[in-house]
Amino acid sequence: MKKHTRLIALLMALALVLAACGDGDDATEGTVAEDGGLICEVTDVGGVDDKGFNASAWAGAQRAAADFGAEPKVLESQAETDYEVNINSFVDQECDLIVTVGFLLGDATKEGANSNPDQSFTIVDFAYGEGEIENDNVKGLVFNTDEAAFLAGYLAAGVTETGVVGTFGGINIPPVTIFMDGFVRGVEHYNGIKGTDVQVLGWDPDTQEGSFTNNFESLDDGRAFAQSLVDEGADIVMPVAGPVGLGSAALANELGTFSIVGVDVDGFEADTNNSGVYLTSVLKRIDNAVFDAADDALNGEFTGELYVGTLENEGVGIAPYHDKADLVSDELAGEVDALRDDIIGGAVSVSG
C-alpha cells in the first residue's frame, strides 16, 4: 500500500521535475522552498488505499500539494479511538489544512476545530449546524450524490434483464444512504415512465431501512451481501460501502452473472482487477473538492463556507459505460443524458 503511495509520489515528483525543465523561466517559481506548506489528511478506518473514498481525497490533497510544492501527509486511522489522536498529531505539526475524511470523523473534527480555533480543517461528508463550529474554521464538503445515483438507477433499470437490481450500504449514515435514495428513485422514475416493474432490493427510501454491512472494511462482506442479492435475482448491484464493494466486484468478475455500479470513483479505472464488471460508477469528485479547499488554504483564501457538489457544478456525475457499453442502447444513453439536463434544470426532482 505504501509502495503504491510512494510510486505515485515519485511519479508526481518526476512530473514536477519535467514540468520545471519544460519552461525555463517558471522553473524558479515552480520549485518552492522546503517549507512550501503542509496538507494533512486523516483517513477513516478504510485506509488510504481503499480505491475510493479515502483515496480520492488523498489524490486531491496530493494534487494541491504538488502544485504548491507543499508536502502531503496522511494518517490512517486503525480504529475509531484513533481519530482524535491523529487530528491532534497534525495540529502539532501545524498543517496548513487538515482534511478529515468522512462523516464518522464529524465529532472528532468538531472537537479538534473548537479547541484549535486557528487551525483550518475541511471535512468530507459533513455539514455542521449553525454555531456548532465556534470559529468558522471548518469547511464542510458535501455532495448531492442522489442526483448522480438517480441517473445510475435509471440506467440500471433500463439495462437489467431479470427486472431486479440491488444495493447495500456500509453504515446507515446520510452520505451512504443518499446514494441509495437516488438509485431507488431513479429506478422508480424509469418504472413510472416506461410502465415497467423493476424491483430494487436492499433499500427502502421511505422507512430509511435496508441492508448494511456495518463496516467499511470487509471484502468478505462485500461478497456475501452481493451474493445474497444475486440469489434473489438481482443482475446489477450497487455497493455503497467503500472497499467492501471491491469484494462484490471480485465476485461479479468470478461469476460473470451480474454487473456492479461503482461509487465515489470510476471503478473501471480504479479497480483494474475487475474493471470489466462496472456498468457505470456514481462519481463523487471528492478529489476536486479537496483540491479546491487545499488550494484555498495554501493561497491564504480559506473560508469555512460549505461546499455542495452537484450535477451542475460537476461535483457529482456518472462514469462512462466502458466495457459494458454494449448493454446500453443508444436510446437509453440518450435518455440518461436528457435526464441529467432535466435534473439540473429542475424539471425532474430526485427527492421522489
Added chain:
Amino acid sequence: MTDQLTPSEVEPEPPEGSFFGDLTGSGRIDWRSNVLIPALAILSALIVGALIIALGDLDTLRLWRSSPGDALGVTVETVADAYGALFKGALGSVNAISETLTRAAPLILAGLAVAVGFQAGLFNIGANGQMLIGGMFALVIGFQFDLPIILHLPIAIIAAFIGGALWGAIPGYLRAKTGAHEVITTIMLNFVALRLVDYWLTIPFFQLEGRTDPVSKSVLESARYPELIAFINPRYRVHLGIVIAVLVAVGVWWLLFRSTIGFEFRAVGANPDGAKYAGMNVVLLYVAVMATAGGLAGLAGGDQVLGTLGRGTPGFVGVIGFDAIALALLGRSHPYGVVAAGLLFGGLSAGGQAMQATTDVGIDIVQVIQALIIVFIAAPALIKAIYRVRAEAESTQVSQGWAT
C-alpha cells in the same frame, strides 16, 4: 504424570514435548523460554521489520544499483528514523507514555483472558466477542442509571465482567457437555456478538437520539474511568483503566498460582483425565475457566466503553481480542508476562501512530512486527538455532522462572 499423585503435592504439568505446552508456556517453565526466547523473538522481529522498511523504500532501492554506499546510508537513516519515531512515540514524552498506557490497558485485560484459557489447556479465540458483550453490559449501566461515581463505576465494571463471563461460559459449557471444540465455538461466537452489537446499536434503547448510524448514547460521567493526568494537559488520555488492568493481573496471578481453584484450572489443562480421576468436576471447571476468561475480556471491553471511548460503536473493540492471543503467547500465559507483553504492544501501537505521523513508514509495519514476534515465539527452535541458545537438556534447570 501418573494418576496416583494427589493434586496438592505437585505442580500440574503437561506431558514433555507437548506442542501446546511449549507454544503457550503453560508447560514447564524456565528463564530461557520465559525471558530469553521472547526477548530474542522481539529483537528478531525488529530486525526483519527493518528489512521490510528498507524494501518498502522504492527510491532507495533504485539507488542501490547506481551507488550502493549512498543507498546503505539512506537505508540506515530511514530505518533509524522510523524506529526512533516508534520509540519516541511509545516512551519519548508524557503524551507518548500516556498513549502507551491507554492502549496497553485493554490489551492486558484481553491478554489475561486468553492466558487463563491457555493455563487450562483451552484456546480462547473469543476474546473479541466477550469484549463486545462485556462492553455492552457496561454501556447499559453507564448510560441508563444515574448514580454517584462511587457506586456507578464499580457496578458498570462488574457488569462488564458479568457480560463477558456469560458469553465465555457458553463455549465452556459446550466443550464440557458436548465436546464441541472451543476454538470453533469461540470464533463463531465472535461473529454472533458482532452482529448482535450491530443490531443493538440500531434500536432506540441504545441509539443516540437523532442518529441513524449505530452509535450509542454516551456513558454518564459518573461511570467513566477518571483520567489520571488530564489536569496537566487535557490531551493526556490515560485513565484508571491501566491501574485496574495491573491490579486484575495480580488478582489473576493469585487465582492461578495461589488458590485451589486456580490449581484445578491448571490441572485440568495439564491432564483432563487425571484431573477427573483426582475427583475434580471437569464440566464445572471448563465452564468456570471460560467464564473467568470471558469476564476478563469483558473488563477489556468495559475499559474501551467506560474509559477510552465513552460510548458504543460497532468497532469499539477493533482487533484487540486477536492481538490478545499474540500477547498471551508472548507473555508465556503468565499474568506478569501478559502485563509486560501488553505494555510492549501498547507501546508499539502508540509508537506506530507517531511513526506514521512523522516519517513515511506506514503503521502497517507495526502489525508486521507483532506478527513476526509471534512467528518467532511459535518457532523456538528457530530462535535457538539463530542465537545458539543451548538446548534445555544440556543444562540443569536453574530456576522455576516467574510462573511458580
